[in-house]
Amino acid sequence: MTSTAREFRQGLLDVLPILVAAAPIGLLWGTLAASKGLVPFEVWLMSATVFAGAAQFVAIEVWRDPVPWVLLTVTALIVNIRHVLMGASLSRHLGGIGRRWHPFMMFLMADENWAFSERRALKTPLSLGYYFGLALPMWITWTTSSITGAIVGRSFGDPAAYGFDFAFSAMFIGILVGFWKGSRTAAILGSSAVAAALSKLYVPGAWYIVIGGIVGVLVAALLYREGERS
Amino acid sequence: MTVTILAILGMALATYATRASGPYLMRGVVVKGRLKAALDALPPAILMAVIAPTILTTGLAESIAAVLTAAVAFMRAPLVVTVLTGVISVVLLRMVLS
Numbered sequence: 215m216t217s218t219a220r221e222f223r224q225g226l227l228d229v230l231p232i233l234v235a236a237a238p239i240g241l242l243w244g245t246l247a248a249s250k251g252l253v254p255f256e257v258w259l260m261s262a263t264v265f266a267g268a269a270q271f272v273a274i275e276v277w278r279d280p281v282p283w284v285l286l287t288v289t290a291l292i293v294n295i296r297h298v299l300m301g302a303s304l305s306r307h308l309g310g311i312g313r314r315w316h317p318f319m320m321f322l323m324a325d326e327n328w329a330f331s332e333r334r335a336l337k338t339p340l341s342l343g344y345y346f347g348l349a350l351p352m353w354i355t356w357t358t359s360s361i362t363g364a365i366v367g368r369s370f371g372d373p374a375a376y377g378f379d380f381a382f383s384a385m386f387i388g389i390l391v392g393f394w395k396g397s398r399t400a401a402i403l404g405s406s407a408v409a410a411a412l413s414k415l416y417v418p419g420a421w422y423i424v425i426g427g428i429v430g431v432l433v434a435a436l437l438y439r440e441g442e443r444s
Numbered sequence: 445m446t447v448t449i450l451a452i453l454g455m456a457l458a459t460y461a462t463r464a465s466g467p468y469l470m471r472g473v474v475v476k477g478r479l480k481a482a483l484d485a486l487p488p489a490i491l492m493a494v495i496a497p498t499i500l501t502t503g504l505a506e507s508i509a510a511v512l513t514a515a516v517a518f519m520r521a522p523l524v525v526t527v528l529t530g531v532i533s534v535v536l537l538r539m540v541l542s
Contacts, residue, residue, distance in 0.1 A: 231523065263452065296494075323463050377531035381527055388523045391517040430492065
C-alpha cells in the first residue's frame with residue numbers, strides 16, 4: 215500500500231464513528247428541508263455546495279415563501295464565520311501539501327475533519343491522503359443522507375431519542391483532551407466556554423462560537439510570558 | 445434560475461468565502477511568541493465554544509453526561525469509547541431526569 219493510501223485509510227478509520235452519527239442528522243435535515251418545499255435535487259445541491267450542518271439547519275428555520283435569498287446568504291456568512299479562524303489555524307499545517315490542492319481542501323473543511331486534522335498535526339505533519347480520508351467520506355455521507363431524508367421523509371423519528379444529537383459534543387470533548395497542557399488550557403477552555411454560553415443566551419444569531427473562540431485566544435495571549443518555550 | 449437555487453448558491457458562496465479566507469489572513473505572517481500561543485489556543489477554544497451551550501445550558505442530563513465523557517476521555521480511552529459513553533449516558537440521564 216502506498217503511503218497516500220495508508221494515510222487515507224487512517225483518516226477513514228478516524229472519521230467512521232462520526233459518519234455513523236452524521237448520517238441520521240443528515241436524514242433529519244433532508245426531511246426538514248423537504249417539508250419546507252425543497253425538491254430532492256435542491257436538498258442535495260445545498261448539502262453538496264454549502265456542506266455545513268449548523269448553517270443548513272439555521273437556513274431551514276429561516277426558509278419561507280417567497281425565499282429570502284439575501285437573508286439566507288447573510289445568515290450563512292454569520293453562522294460560518296468561525297471557518298475564518300479555523301482556516302487560519304489549519305493553514306499553518308498545509309506547508310507539505312501542494313498549493314493547488316488548498317482551495318479544494320478548504321471547500322471540504324467542516325468542524326469534524328478540521329478538528330481531526332488539528333489533532334493529528336500535533337504529532338505528525340498533515341498529509342493530503344489523511345485529510346481526504348476524513349473529508350471525502352464526510353461529504354459523501356452528508357449528501358447521501360440528506361437526499362435520502364428528502365425522498366424517504368418522516369419515517370426515521372427523532373435522532374435525540376437515540377442520543378445521536380449528543381455524539382458531536384462527546385466527540386469534541388474527546389478531541390479537546392488531546393489539546394490538554396495543564397492549568398493554562400483549563401483557563402482557556404473555561405473562559406471560552408463561559409463566553410460562548412453567555413453569548414448564546416444573550417446575543418442574537420450564531421455569534422457565540424466566534425465570541426467564545428476569540429475570548430479563549432485572548433486569554434491565551436494574556437497568559438503568555440516572554441521568553442518561554444512554546 | 446429559481447430563487448431557491450439562487451439562495452442555495454448565495455449560501456454556498458458565502459460559506460466558501462469563510463473557508464477560503466483563513467489562509468489568506470495568515471499569508472506572510474511570522475508565527476512565534478505571543479501570536480503562536482494565541483493561535484495554538486484557537487482549535488481548543490473554538491471546539492469548546494461550539495459545544496458550550498449544549499453542555500452548560502441545555503439541561504442537567506447534558507451537563508452530567510459531558511462530565512462523564514470528559515472523565516473517560518482523560519483516562520485515554522479511544523475516541524469511539526468516549527463518544528459511546530456520551531451517547532449512552534445522555535440517553536439514560538434524560539430518562540432518569542425527565
